[in-house]
Amino acid sequence: MFALIDCDSCFCSCERVFDPSLEGKPVVVLSNNDGCVVARSKEAKALGIKECMPFYQLAEKFPGVKIEARSSNYTLYGDISSRVMSIIRDSAPEVEVYSIDEAFCNLQGMDHMDLKKWGEELAAKIKKWVGMPVSIGIAPTKTLAKLAGRFAKNYPAYNKCCLIDSEDKRIKSLSISPVLDVWGIGHRFAKKLNYYGINTALELSKRSEGWVRKELTVVGLRTWKELNGISCISYDNMESKKSICTSRSFPGTVTDRDEILTHVANHAARCASKLRRQKSAASILTLFIATNHQRTDLPQYSKSINITLPAPSNSAHELILAVHKALDVIFIEGYKYKRAGVIVSGICSADAIQQNFFDISPELKERYRKISKVIDAVNRKNGDDTLILARQQYNTDTKTGKASKFKNAIKHEFRSPCYSTNLNDIIRVK
């Protein structure tokens, strides 16, 4: 059996942990640049606020309604999440952290227990110890556990935990679930299925294997098997990512090549730091730049390019060198750019890097490695971006001579304090 533990309105609940006045009110959390809604409390969902709704439209669509908005504060959410995950790890033998607000547990060897009771107690413990409300679904496959989790979330009678442990319960739950509610079926597939007269999960599960393979590819086929009780989405610890991406939209638009270079240099440095944190290195770097695709009235341009590095690397120096080369190839003067990003892939362990004869000298490599180590140590202690490479700075203040990294900085107008991780914020709150 698998259990899915899912935080209820995760980001909104995190905000409420430290600001109980938000309890019972419609709360939304916004994306970077306060662009659009990425999380909604139950009350906000009830109002009809849709996921990904642009923030500025809230006032137009809900005049006179008091909606509490917060800018996203990932430092806070990450810390609360790790507390929740650590309680889950103490309660189950095998835990797979699926996302910031979800974890799967493999309950193998716990068959003798009352799993419904186990789930209810775990949910109560997480609420009591961290203040985070969670819903738990338990079933023979992950896809069915996800479905059970939805029932636990939507019907208070389940007391935060829904168990699908018999054929009757499986059929019943599939028969009342629209296909769109199934994990792995998105809007496109749902529309297609509806076209063929398939509206419930049960109807999908009764189609032939060959038909599902043809219409929904091998991915859909896995979902179909899982709905039929055959577990085939295996345990994946996801500790080492296969690709790492850092990208941002610019608050306005950018036309200057050098300014874009500075942005992507920062993205590259961030990728390097993420690679070092998971003790790996990447051999391929992808750079992409794009104009604002929503502004159909403006000329559009979107381009990406792959650079194969001479040898896998996790040093900011080498990745920045690569984005510099990459940008020279794809940048075209004259467009209003809105977004740029760096993806690193071809990831291997940092201890097992295959040397390349044509790479930079081992002495230089060693210097870069030492510099990275110092950067990590300083930034761990003093906060991200305390120490950066020169290429990452936007300009130098002519009066003070100090480097500024915050030209065109991201907007976070309604950001809550980092209550649980930043000493100054903790003191201020007290």
Add this chain to the structure above:
DNA sequence: TCTGGGGTCCTAGGACCC
């Protein structure tokens, strides 16, 4: 008139997830 079969790599895009 008549032109194979098998493979890799790259690019681009689509679909899904949170």
Add this chain to the structure above:
DNA sequence: TCTGGGGTCCTAGGACCC
């Protein structure tokens, strides 16, 4: 004025190789 960011996996077409 104002529309996010980070992932995974799959497919299709083109270029190129033998």
